[in-house]
Amino acid sequence: MELHVVINGRKDLAEQLYRQLREAMESGRLAAGAQLPPSRLLAEQLGVSRKTVSDTYALLTYEGLLIGKIGRGTFVNAWSPRSERLQRATDLACADTLAKWQALPSPMGHPSRDTSPRWDFIGGATTRNQFPQDEWRRCTQDALRRIAQNSGFYSQPEGLPALRSAIAGHIAFSRGVKCRDEDIVVTNGAQQALDLIARVVLEPGTIVAMEDPGYTPARLMFNAVGATVVGVPVDDQGIQVDLIPDGTRLIYVTPSHQFPLGMPMSPPRREALLARAFELGAIVIEDDYDSEFRYEGRPTDSLQSMDTRGVVTYVGTFSKTLLPELRLGYAVLPPALFGAVVKAKQLSDQHSSTLPQWALAKFISEGYLLKHIRRCHTVYAGRRERILARLAGDLSPWLEAVPTVAGFHMAALCKVPVNIPLLIELARKVEVGLYPLNVFFHETPVREGLMIGFGAIETLDIDPALDNVRDILQQIG
Amino acid sequence: MELHVVINGRKDLAEQLYRQLREAMESGRLAAGAQLPPSRLLAEQLGVSRKTVSDTYALLTYEGLLIGKIGRGTFVNAWSPRSERLQRATDLACADTLAKWQALPSPMGHPSRDTSPRWDFIGGATTRNQFPQDEWRRCTQDALRRIAQNSGFYSQPEGLPALRSAIAGHIAFSRGVKCRDEDIVVTNGAQQALDLIARVVLEPGTIVAMEDPGYTPARLMFNAVGATVVGVPVDDQGIQVDLIPDGTRLIYVTPSHQFPLGMPMSPPRREALLARAFELGAIVIEDDYDSEFRYEGRPTDSLQSMDTRGVVTYVGTFSKTLLPELRLGYAVLPPALFGAVVKAKQLSDQHSSTLPQWALAKFISEGYLLKHIRRCHTVYAGRRERILARLAGDLSPWLEAVPTVAGFHMAALCKVPVNIPLLIELARKVEVGLYPLNVFFHETPVREGLMIGFGAIETLDIDPALDNVRDILQQIG
Numbered sequence: 003m004e005l006h007v008v009i010n011g012r013k014d015l016a017e018q019l020y021r022q023l024r025e026a027m028e029s030g031r032l033a034a035g036a037q038l039p040p041s042r043l044l045a046e047q048l049g050v051s052r053k054t055v056s057d058t059y060a061l062l063t064y065e066g067l068l069i070g071k072i073g074r075g076t077f078v079n080a081w082s083p084r085s086e087r088l089q090r091a092t093d094l095a096c097a098d099t100l101a102k103w104q105a106l107p108s109p110m111g112h113p114s115r116d117t118s119p120r121w122d123f124i125g126g127a128t129t130r131n132q133f134p135q136d137e138w139r140r141c142t143q144d145a146l147r148r149i150a151q152n153s154g155f156y157s158q159p160e161g162l163p164a165l166r167s168a169i170a171g172h173i174a175f176s177r178g179v180k181c182r183d184e185d186i187v188v189t190n191g192a193q194q195a196l197d198l199i200a201r202v203v204l205e206p207g208t209i210v211a212m213e214d215p216g217y218t219p220a221r222l223m224f225n226a227v228g229a230t231v232v233g234v235p236v237d238d239q240g241i242q243v244d245l246i247p248d249g250t251r252l253i254y255v256t257p258s259h260q261f262p263l264g265m266p267m268s269p270p271r272r273e274a275l276l277a278r279a280f281e282l283g284a285i286v287i288e289d290d291y292d293s294e295f296r297y298e299g300r301p302t303d304s305l306q307s308m309d310t311r312g313v314v315t316y317v318g319t320f321s322k323t324l325l326p327e328l329r330l331g332y333a334v335l336p337p338a339l340f341g342a343v344v345k346a347k348q349l350s351d352q353h354s355s356t357l358p359q360w361a362l363a364k365f366i367s368e369g370y371l372l373k374h375i376r377r378c379h380t381v382y383a384g385r386r387e388r389i390l391a392r393l394a395g396d397l398s399p400w401l402e403a404v405p406t407v408a409g410f411h412m413a414a415l416c417k418v419p420v421n422i423p424l425l426i427e428l429a430r431k432v433e434v435g436l437y438p439l440n441v442f443f444h445e446t447p448v449r450e451g452l453m454i455g456f457g458a459i460e461t462l463d464i465d466p467a468l469d470n471v472r473d474i475l476q477q478i479g
Numbered sequence: 480m481e482l483h484v485v486i487n488g489r490k491d492l493a494e495q496l497y498r499q500l501r502e503a504m505e506s507g508r509l510a511a512g513a514q515l516p517p518s519r520l521l522a523e524q525l526g527v528s529r530k531t532v533s534d535t536y537a538l539l540t541y542e543g544l545l546i547g548k549i550g551r552g553t554f555v556n557a558w559s560p561r562s563e564r565l566q567r568a569t570d571l572a573c574a575d576t577l578a579k580w581q582a583l584p585s586p587m588g589h590p591s592r593d594t595s596p597r598w599d600f601i602g603g604a605t606t607r608n609q610f611p612q613d614e615w616r617r618c619t620q621d622a623l624r625r626i627a628q629n630s631g632f633y634s635q636p637e638g639l640p641a642l643r644s645a646i647a648g649h650i651a652f653s654r655g656v657k658c659r660d661e662d663i664v665v666t667n668g669a670q671q672a673l674d675l676i677a678r679v680v681l682e683p684g685t686i687v688a689m690e691d692p693g694y695t696p697a698r699l700m701f702n703a704v705g706a707t708v709v710g711v712p713v714d715d716q717g718i719q720v721d722l723i724p725d726g727t728r729l730i731y732v733t734p735s736h737q738f739p740l741g742m743p744m745s746p747p748r749r750e751a752l753l754a755r756a757f758e759l760g761a762i763v764i765e766d767d768y769d770s771e772f773r774y775e776g777r778p779t780d781s782l783q784s785m786d787t788r789g790v791v792t793y794v795g796t797f798s799k800t801l802l803p804e805l806r807l808g809y810a811v812l813p814p815a816l817f818g819a820v821v822k823a824k825q826l827s828d829q830h831s832s833t834l835p836q837w838a839l840a841k842f843i844s845e846g847y848l849l850k851h852i853r854r855c856h857t858v859y860a861g862r863r864e865r866i867l868a869r870l871a872g873d874l875s876p877w878l879e880a881v882p883t884v885a886g887f888h889m890a891a892l893c894k895v896p897v898n899i900p901l902l903i904e905l906a907r908k909v910e911v912g913l914y915p916l917n918v919f920f921h922e923t924p925v926r927e928g929l930m931i932g933f934g935a936i937e938t939l940d941i942d943p944a945l946d947n948v949r950d951i952l953q954q955i956g
Contacts, residue, residue: 006652006781008655008779032651095728095759095760096762097760100680103823104822118632127633135623139623146619150612154803174483178508179508180506197828201580201703202577204573204576206683206705208572249572250572251571251572283570342577351666352668352803355835
């Protein structure tokens, strides 16, 4: 470990050292405030005399680039960063491949707390005030102890046994998913689960069928693997199974809470989907991203629990039930896929970080997750009811809710023509964040409307925010 | 949030409930010890009478499947897991793609502490006893506070600004890497950095040139993307630049500490490599995995710091300097690649978990990382000296060390024919873990020998372990 300086030969040692230190400061490599090594140490390291180093420090100090602090050492005083790069993307052999990536639209925006408007109906963000700080801290401290016991080695690519077991217990109990601990692979959120499955199932040009409208990040990721994505229209029962084309290798669906419209897939449609997948030899991904939050009616089966043929991969996440920035999710894999997905995981990033894995395993097994979900459920249920009341009330001339029973976003469709971009623009001016539905339609005719998330907005803010929306609708409608 | 039971219609309610609870227990979905919801709650949820539920609980208790604990509730008493899956991998449309993944050899073994022999010369594992528990705990607690302030939203795909800035400062100071914070993408270890770069640079059939012998996980990953990997022989100066084929898009090298042989790439070879890459329009990945640990001579430039044309991507990791299971690394990207790699990161897993990111940012900026590296350096230097002394001493009839100046593994080549598999097998019987060099050779002629890691083995264990090795060599040589 050393300051990076290279001395060649035995000539002009002070000059060489001076030039390099100066260059390092000018380029910003040695940043303002950085401490230089004591002259004795640096001299020893470079094999030069101590005087050479201290003279150089003195010169740079005289020039104002370094500053000596009595009893503390020598520090960088000022710098001006600089960066020159010559090769351009178009000169590279990989120019076309890069261009393809650069042309990809950004996946769905996940704005940070900073850029979020005061009243934000963004989807995917979770409620802020419910986060169980104390329990989570306790579990993280436990995680630190675990890591200390086994430090120095890599962990298992498929995830920590303790976490896989906790997940298996959780989803069996709450979602009726039939699985053994050994069927589970821990991933960095649901997105990585989709990515790993796509890699081991798809080839450039092979067909993926997915709901249209559907979850854009999944579509972009399948595209990035080189697959041909076919958007299959949905009706009020879910994906129109008879429109899934021959030759499909992978079918991506959100049966509990269709993304983005919100209705559940009907039981007959589920049966038909499983039969069609079996007939095609296709794998079905069931993305069950937020169905832990259920408000009405009896629980529906997960598709996975109806699958007697081993074609369904169930994908879940803790981004919705706990914290998006934790980046932990999982896939429940049929045996045919398990080994390949573990290899893909290992080649992608070896395994997920053990610090959050240990903490989450403890958090689930102590029962904190269930408690937390129950608390959030109450909050979300209240918000949902408020939004539904307004959609059925003073917003009803323009908008109507798509019936949903789960999750923490809903879709509102336009009943009359509304200039949605203008609505969104005017709402933003009064600090209300609204989001269009049309961006999730790809091949099927667009249905105009809004995707209304209620994770980020506080319950008491819903009415004033929707008052604003109503006023704008009256004005532009 | 509920126990997962589905009731259809109004007939045979108790029977339906009984069958489903029983099935849930038999299949293991309701595990032994799990608590059932109070009968009142479950009745409410399912829309059945409380008596229906309590009668069903009573029947299952009578059968011994449930057990009532006075004042605490009803629990699952016994279970027998069961899993049936019918579709086989060969029936799937993706059978060939899956087979390709399943046929991949496992990436380099990273055994856990559990399976490690008493005296283990494994590469890649870090020293256990030096881990700075207290400092790391303090930084993790700070991370928890940070997350509490911003909970509910996703974070930046390129990594937390605080961590990118800490990394830029660290590598400028310690490795002479010229970069701005904005050139850095935080990844889940170096492996994910390689994966993301491969994705945006390579297409099926395009050429990657890498050192042979070389780092197997990188080779497997390039293969998995569909690229054609060409192994380029190395000599004592490093990769033989004139053998890098025309049409190469990506060149993967380990200039500071060639993996696995250990010698550094000579300055003329570095110049030639940069010129060749520029001529080809190829991207160079400089994997600088462990060069923070340097024992002899003056520091060599990083290849990245010599690059005036923007063709080098510098990849680093905290697996070697801190903890492999942390899974944090980074890439310093030329502008041509930056945007594409960030998109690939976002589609792969959105971003790396913020808990370890915040903790590491604090750990670096507080100076703990430098202190930790210095402590480990002293430990590794002592181990290295001991192994070199033995290789130059009583092991010299059979083995000779390849000259290295950095890292915490070295290569020992056979001076006379040695039955390496037999040596490894016999060593394992006396609890010494030895690892062959030949597995890292792919297209060039194999040079027999050992890869000797000194991260996991304690300094005082080196001599007794190598005594055993010498005895075995005497016996089989």
